[in-house]
Amino acid sequence: xxxxxxxxxxxxxxxxxxxxxxxxxxxxxxxxxxxxxxxxxxxxxxxxxxxxxxxxxxxxxxxxxxxxxxxxxxxxxxxxxxxxxxxxxxxxxxxxxxxxxxxxxxxxxxxxxxxxxxxxxxxxxxxxxxxxxxxxxxxxxxxxxxxxxxxxxxxxxxxxxxxxxxxxxxxxxxxxxxxxxxxxxxxxxxxxxxxxxxxxxxxxxxxxxxxxxxxxxxxxxxxxxxxxxxxxxxxxxxxxxxxxxxxxxxxxxxxxxxxxxxxxxxxxxxxxxxxxxxxxxxxxxxxxxxxxxxxxxxxxxxxxxxxxxxxxxxxxxxxxxxxxxxxxxxxxxxxxxxxxxxxxxxxxxxxxxxxxxxxxxxxxxxxxxxxxxxxxxxxxxxxxxxxxxxxxxxxxxxxxxxxxxxxxxxxxxxxxxx
Ligand code: SF4
Numbered sequence: 001x002x003x004x005x006x007x008x009x010x011x012x013x014x015x016x017x018x019x020x021x022x023x024x025x026x027x028x029x030x031x032x033x034x035x036x037x038x039x040x041x042x043x044x045x046x047x048x049x050x051x052x053x054x055x056x057x058x059x060x061x062x063x064x065x066x067x068x069x070x071x072x073x074x075x076x077x078x079x080x081x082x083x084x085x086x087x088x089x090x091x092x093x094x095x096x097x098x099x100x101x102x103x104x105x106x107x108x109x110x111x112x113x114x115x116x117x118x119x120x121x122x123x124x125x126x127x128x129x130x131x132x133x134x135x136x137x138x139x140x141x142x143x144x145x146x147x148x149x150x151x152x153x154x155x156x157x158x159x160x161x162x163x164x165x166x167x168x169x170x171x172x173x174x175x176x177x178x179x180x181x182x183x184x185x186x187x188x189x190x191x192x193x194x195x196x197x198x199x200x201x202x203x204x205x206x207x208x209x210x211x212x213x214x215x216x217x218x219x220x221x222x223x224x225x226x227x228x229x230x231x232x233x234x235x236x237x238x239x240x241x242x243x244x245x246x247x248x249x250x251x252x253x254x255x256x257x258x259x260x261x262x263x264x265x266x267x268x269x270x271x272x273x274x275x276x277x278x279x280x281x282x283x284x285x286x287x288x289x290x291x292x293x294x295x296x297x298x299x300x301x302x303x304x305x306x307x308x309x310x311x312x313x314x315x316x317x318x319x320x321x322x323x324x325x326x327x328x329x330x331x332x333x334x335x336x337x338x339x340x341x342x343x344x345x346x347x348x349x350x351x352x353x354x355x356x357x358x359x360x361x362x363x364x365x366x367x368x369x370x371x372x373x374x375x376x377x378x379x380x381x382x383x384x385x386x387x388x389x390x391x392x393x394x395x396x397x398x399x400x401x402x403x404x405x406x407x408x409x410x411x412x413x414x415x416x417x418x
Contacts, residue, residue, distance in 0.1 A: 006327045014059050021056035025049055029060040032304045037256075040249055043305050047245035047297065054297070061300035061332030064307050069334045072385065073366040074312070074376040077359055078127035078160075078338035079120035082345060083108045083146070087133025089165070091210035092285070093199070093241060095277035095349030097133045107135065110149045117150050120341060121157055124359065127338070127378045130161035131194060131345075140173025144188045151189030158191045158378045164222035165197035168214045178225050186231055192378055193226050195235040195265065200243045201251045208242055209280065220258065227264025232379060235265045235310065239298050240273035240290030241280060248298060252305045259309045266379055267312035267335060270298045272319045276350030295324055296331045303332030312380060318346045321353040322396075326369050335376075336362050360392030367393065 009017075018026050028042040038046070049057050084107040087097030098105040108116075117128050128150065143162055150159060162170070162185070171181050182190075199209055201216045214222075223233055235255045239248060252268070259265050272290025275281035281288065290298075302313050314335040315325040329336070339362070343355035363373040363386055374385045386393075 006330065009055050009058055010330060012055060012059065014063050017052070017056040017059040020052040022053055025053040025056060029056055029304070032064065032307055033060060035308060037308070038305055040253060043249035043253065043301070044246055046301055046304060047249050049297070054293070057300045057304065058296060058331045061303040062330055064303050065313070065332050065334050068307065068311050071371050072374040072382070073329055073334060073336055073369075073371045074374050074380065074382070075336040075359070075362045075366075076127055076338040076376055076378060077124045078129055078378075079116065079123075079125050079341040080343050080355075081108075081113055081116055081128055081130045082343075083113055083130060083132040084135060085133050085344065085348070086135040088136045089134050089210065089212045091213060092280035092283070093209050093238070093273060093278050093349075094345075095274070096345045100135060110146055113146060114149050114153050117154055117157060121154055123341065125157070125339070125341070126383070127158040127160050129194060129338075130159065131163055131166065131196065134166065134169050138169070138173065140170045140176075143170050144184055147185060147188035147190055155189075159189055160192045160194060160378050161190055163194050163196040164219045165214050167193070167222050167226075168218055178221060179229070182222075182226055182229055182231060186229060190231060192266070193222075193231055193233040195223060195233045195269075196271075198236050198251075199238045200247045201237075201254050202243075202247050205243050205247055208285065220254075223258060223264070224262060227258075227262035232264050232266050234267050234269055234314075235259075236269045236271050237298070237302075238271045238273055240294055241275070241286040248301065249305070252302055256306055256309050259306075265310050267314050268302050268306055268310050269314040269316060269337070270295075270302060271316055274319055274346050274349035274351045278349055290319070292324060295320055295328060299328040300332040316346075317357065318343055318351055318353055318355065322365055326365060329366075329371070330369060336366060336373075357396065358392070360390075360394055361396045363389070364393040364395045368395075 024045055028038055028045055032038055046057055085096055085098045086100050086105050086107055120128055147159060171178055198219055199206060203216050206213060226233055237251050272295055275289035280286045299313055312335050313333040314337050315328045315333045316337060317325045339357055339359060341356050347355055366373040367389060375383045377383055
């Protein structure tokens with residue numbers, strides 16, 4: 001059981017974990033603890049650890065998390081709005097996109113999206129996260145009109161919207177320069193941008209995942225330009241498909257370089273590949289999604305490599321479930337993500353952990369690992385700290401069987417010799 005291994009590594013002291021690690025891994029981890037940046041070779045060494053080295057990485061990531069952001073676990077009350085699933089891009093890893101003629105294709109009207117935003121605010125949301133497919137006949141000014149409509153009704157709501165791929169599509173459609181297009185979105189009410197569509201920032205890997213998607217250089221251009229205009233973004237990485245550990249390391253170090261220059265990333269979100277309903281997996285071109293050791297390792301690796309630059313490492317409970325998400329919060333992560341209220345992208349690819357969770361359920365789970373929940377804004381301003389449990393805190397009982405029995409194989413973890 002993951003829970004048991006999780007408890008066991010929690011009982012191991014940092015010093016004991018480091019002294020049991022191999023000299024090369026202990027040396028790299030001690031360098032990170034001394035606040036020095038690790039390079040590619042050190043990162044690759046950490047990205048392939050097993051046994052005692054694995055436990056040492058987890059313990060050091062947890063310690064760096066504690067030093068950098070303390071013991072609060074943050075979350076945001078938000079709603080996802082996946083406004084259309086019609087898409088012409090055809091990413092092989094996607095289970096969400098549909099052709100315009102598909103029987104289950106949809107495109108929500110602006111009125112519907114405003115109504116959903118109003119309902120979200122009534123349920124306590126401070127953010128809506130808007131992303132969708134790319135329909136062939138999309139008007140490049142649709143994104144602007146949607147922002148204006150939401151902001152005219154809900155001026156205080158934070159709108160976190162449009163992946164770099166959608167921004168690139170808007171530019172393609174309108175023929176406006178990137179900077180002008182982003183400024184237009186900002187003036188219409190765009191507050192921040194999801195750093196999705198990053199997948200793995202390596203064009204050879206991207207070619208096999210999605211040859212029609214924007215290239216690494218375009219992703220970086222959108223992100224850098226947004227940051228230069230004062231529009232923060234998140235950063236993400238999709239793992240568990242065709243990539244190798246060296247791609248994780250290059251990807252994370254690239255994000256670190258951008259952050260050194262712009263300071264515009266609010267967080268890093270590792271996103272495990274959800275495989276069942278995807279062409280990439282069904283055609284035999286990818287492994288069967290993210291594994292438990294990979295999940296723990298990627299969150300810990302990110303904490304160690306991004307130390308001092310990107311303070312927030314977010315779990316994705318939609319993709320990992322709650323058991324593993326809590327374990328990752330003890331392996332370098334510090335943010336529980338959001339309530340979501342609805343979610344279509346991971347669910348369409350085969351995720352089974354639900355699409356909505358209440359703030360009280362989030363807080364109850366955070367309490368299970370002995371940490372203090374804190375509600376945050378999208379940009380990590382603490383809105384309220386919950387030092388004590390209240391009446392709304394309850395565990396999602398219907399999910400407990402999943403939490404108790406859903407942990408995948410973790411043989412690699414068991415190699416630790418404590
Ligand atoms: S990942 Fe996004 S761009 Fe790619 S096919 Fe799916 S909806 Fe379209």
